[in-house]
Amino acid sequence: xxxxxxxxxxxxxxxxxxxxxxxxxxxxxxxxxxxxxxxxxxxxxxxxxxxxxxxxxxxxxxxxxxxxxxxxxxxxxxxxxxxxxxxxxxxxxxxxxxxxxxxxxxxxxxxxxxxxxxxxxxxxxxxxxxxxxxxxxxxxxxxxxxxxxxxxxxxxxxxxxxxxxxxxxxxxxxxxxxxxxxxxxxxxxxxxxxxxxxxxxxxxxxxxxxxxxxxxxxxxxxxxxxxxxxxxxxxxxxxxxxxxxxxxxxxxxxxxxxxxxxxxxxxxxxxxxxxxxxxxxxxxxxxxxxxxx
Ligand SMILES: Nc1nc2c(ncn2[C@@H]2O[C@H](COP(=O)(O)OP(=O)(O)OP(=O)(O)O)[C@@H](O)[C@H]2O)c(=O)[nH]1
Ligand SMILES: [Mg+2]
Numbered sequence: 022x023x024x025x026x027x028x029x030x031x032x033x034x035x036x037x038x039x040x041x042x043x044x045x046x047x048x049x050x051x052x053x054x055x056x057x058x059x060x061x062x063x064x065x066x067x068x069x070x071x072x073x074x075x076x077x078x079x080x081x082x083x084x085x086x087x088x089x090x091x092x093x094x095x096x097x098x099x100x101x102x103x104x105x106x107x108x109x110x111x112x113x114x115x116x117x118x119x120x121x122x123x124x125x126x127x128x129x130x131x132x133x134x135x136x137x138x139x140x141x142x143x144x145x146x147x148x149x150x151x152x153x154x155x156x157x158x159x160x161x162x163x164x165x166x167x168x169x170x171x172x173x174x175x176x177x178x179x180x181x182x183x184x185x186x187x188x189x190x191x192x193x194x195x196x197x198x199x200x201x202x203x204x205x206x207x208x209x210x211x212x213x214x215x216x217x218x219x220x221x222x223x224x225x226x227x228x229x230x231x232x233x234x235x236x237x238x239x240x241x242x243x244x245x246x247x248x249x250x251x252x253x254x255x256x257x258x259x260x261x262x263x264x265x266x267x268x269x270x271x272x273x274x275x276x277x278x279x280x281x282x283x284x285x286x287x288x289x290x291x292x293x294x295x296x297x298x299x300x301x302x303x304x305x306x307x308x309x310x311x312x313x314x
Contacts, residue, residue, distance in 0.1 A: 024188040025074040026106030031098050031128070033120050034058055034082025036113040037140040040171040042066055042079035045181065049282070050201055050208070051079045052215035058082060058227065059218060061090070062310065063097040065202040067195055074193040075184065083124045090300040093311040100313055102127055107187045110164065111138045114145040118156050129161060134187045137164035138180065143173050206233040208282055209245055213275045213291070217249070217260075220271050225259055228252040230299060230309050243283055246290045250299055250309075257293045268293070 030038045034057035043049050046066035052059055060081045068075040080101045081094035102108065110128050112118070119125070128135065137157055142150055154166055167183070169176040195202070210231040218226040230250040237244040249268075251257050261268050268291055276289045299305045306312060 022190055023072055023074075023192060024185070025076070025191040025193045026188045027076050027078060027104050027194075028107045028109060028184055028188070029078040029080065029101035029105040030109045030111055031080050031101050031124075032082065032111035033116055034084060036082070036111045036116060037171045038082070038111050039079050041109075041111065041138070041140065041169075041177075042077055044171055044174065044177055045075075045077055045184075046200070048200065050203075052211045052218075054215060054218045056218050056226065058084070058091075058094075059215070061094055062207075063101060067199050067201060069193075069197050069199075073185065073188065074195065074197065075188060076194055083121045085121070085123075088300045089303065089306055090311060093306055093313070096313050098124070099127065102131060105131070105133050106189050107184055108133050108135045109138055109184075110135055110161070111140055112157070113141040114139060114149065114153060115141060118153070118160065125160070129163075135161065135164040136180065136183060136187075137161055137166045139166065139168045140171055142168045142175065143170040205283070206236045206245075209233050209236070209247065209279055212278045212282065213247060213249070213271070216271045216275045216278075220267065220274075221259065225251075225256060228256055228300070229260070230296075232309070238285075242286050242288060243279075244288045244290075245279070247292070249291055249293045250296050251293060252296070252298055252300065254295055257295055260293050 030042055032038055039051035039053045039060050042051050046068055050066045051064055064079045066077045078101050080098045083098050086092040086095055108131055139153055150168055157166055167180050210233055213231045217229050228251055232248040234248055235246040249260055272289055272291050276287050280287045
């Protein structure tokens, strides 16, 4: 018997969805930072064994949209509700229990099995956790609750076992050697965005998009030319920094990780370009891959 299906991870921002996805897949496919809205896309990570193909999806954290980019991010998260064979609704011990009730209502209406992961239990104690479990049981009665700590790897094996048990019988959806639905250059843009999220403050990371213009691979070297898109002229100066110091540092950090990802030497070029108000422009959002097909 061969099993295959979509196991989709959804939940509010910053609860640890990407951290869990990377653990389950065993590769750093999704970027992780302590800032909310780190993930902007639906990213698939695929695990293949002799008799199984699990297609995990990491999704953007749920939020009430303030601009079109965020509307599209929410569309990605909602699309993951529609095609889940197993839904992982992720929360943590820190967030307010009833945050984004509108989304939870949609989760409640799903007929697919739901694993409700309460993450970051390393930050809690037994009594607090029991309290959370009781509250969640009332809020989402059909879900199976799995307390977990992604950073400590606590209960990840158990979660994996439950996912495998719940996976439906089906032929595979992707090639049996595929690890993701994304092309190599996507991971380049994500790694650079991660460094931008880590390095710059406030609105800057949220106003940035990264585009790979050229990606040339030879036997020894990958040459990559990228564009850092910002919304306003003033942001361009901040990204570049005094004497180009800021962008140099970010570039160096990103290059190191990109080299690790491809296990090859990388030559990375970064240019900054202003696309006024790109986060609200449909044609640009489409070009940058934020529209559902
Ligand atoms: N203490 C603790 N921190 C965790 C745990 N899992 C993840 N984190 C941290 O929580 C923060 C957010 O993790 P992410 O995996 O980026 O969260 P996310 O849900 O993907 O966030 P968005 O993409 O913004 O929606 C990071 O700083 C992680 O290191 C955990 O089990 N315990
Ligand atoms: Mg994420």
